[in-house]
Amino acid sequence: xxxxxxxxxxxxxxxxxxxxxxxxxxxxxxxxxxxxxxxxxxxxxxxxxxxxxxxxxxxxxxxxxxxxxxxxxxxxxxxxxxxxxxxxxxxxxxxxxxxxxxxxxxxxxxxxxxxxxxxxxxxxxxxxxxxxxxxxxxxxxxxxxxxxxxxxxxxxxxxxxxxxxxxxxxxxxxxxxxxxxxxxxxxxxxxxxxxxxxxxxxxxxxxxxxxxxxxxxxxxxxxxxxxxxxxxxxxxxxxxxxxxxxxxxxxxxxxxxxxxxxxxxxxxxxxxxxxxxxxxxxxxxxxxxxxxxxxxxxxxxx
Numbered sequence: 001x002x003x004x005x006x007x008x009x010x011x012x013x014x015x016x017x018x019x020x021x022x023x024x025x026x027x028x029x030x031x032x033x034x035x036x037x038x039x040x041x042x043x044x045x046x047x048x049x050x051x052x053x054x055x056x057x058x059x060x061x062x063x064x065x066x067x068x069x070x071x072x073x074x075x076x077x078x079x080x081x082x083x084x085x086x087x088x089x090x091x092x093x094x095x096x097x098x099x100x101x102x103x104x105x106x107x108x109x110x111x112x113x114x115x116x117x118x119x120x121x122x123x124x125x126x127x128x129x130x131x132x133x134x135x136x137x138x139x140x141x142x143x144x145x146x147x148x149x150x151x152x153x154x155x156x157x158x159x160x161x162x163x164x165x166x167x168x169x170x171x172x173x174x175x176x177x178x179x180x181x182x183x184x185x186x187x188x189x190x191x192x193x194x195x196x197x198x199x200x201x202x203x204x205x206x207x208x209x210x211x212x213x214x215x216x217x218x219x220x221x222x223x224x225x226x227x228x229x230x231x232x233x234x235x236x237x238x239x240x241x242x243x244x245x246x247x248x249x250x251x252x253x254x255x256x257x258x259x260x261x262x263x264x265x266x267x268x269x270x271x272x273x274x275x276x277x278x279x280x281x282x283x284x285x286x287x288x289x290x291x292x293x294x295x296x297x298x299x300x301x302x
């Protein structure tokens with residue numbers, strides 16, 4: 001698929017890895033998963049993602065949705081955002097801006113409201129957890145997770161977890177994802193996109209910096225997780241699936257991934273719930289340390 005791009009933008013490719021990671025490295029525990037180089041690669045075809053570096057800032061543009069991401073790098077003023085939006089509109093694009101931090105909007109509300117209409121995006125808030133919390137599952141709030149894990153351990157004494165091998169495990173991972181997809185009866189478009197992005201992740205595994213964990217029973221895969229380092233201190237879990245017929249496997253792969261990341265990442269970003277009630281409940285049930293809250297800016301008519 002080929003779409004028009006704004007002036008000086010180019011499609012994200014492996015050649016951009018070092019520069020994009022330069023801009024994301026200092027994001028600590030508050031950077032949106034949408035900037036993860038692994039996500040930009042895996043979802044790049046679906047959303048026609050493009051980038052440019054200008055004035056010590058990294059700009060990302062999603063051509064299929066026609067949104068410009070809030071830039072990384074040098075501080076940006078509302079006037080900068082207005083100028084970038086206006087430039088896009090003059091080129092025939094919408095000039096809409098995405099991934100605007102809620103606290104940024106709150107600080108600059110009066111000036112931004114003169115040029116834009118604000119829309120909060122709670123379905124796209126991101127759930128961030130302390131790695132140690134997910135690895136240990138301590139406390140009363142997380143006792144249901146420990147109970148499910150204990151049931152899994154009793155029923156499957158021959159379980160194991162290990163690093164995902166992209167060559168050897170690809171077929172089994174995609175099979176688990178296909179089984180998951182077959183059990184989905186709503187939001188079919190997102191399910192299809194998720195499968196496409198997962199497959200794309202294997203095609204750019206090394207370049208994108210993907211890593212993974214698999215859970216096995218009697219040597220057969222029952223769950224998997226794909227993740228990458230989003231910042232120097234935060235990992236991002238991009239894909240995670242478990243066979244629903246294997247009770248406790250979902251909780252086990254979550255725990256085992258956190259244990260694999262312990263000492264490497266202080267935080268784990270488990271991305272958004274997309275407004276799916278069950279997914280929101282599941283993410284909240286792990287007691288996130290904080291949410292990354294973002295919104296959209298729509299240009300007001302001239």
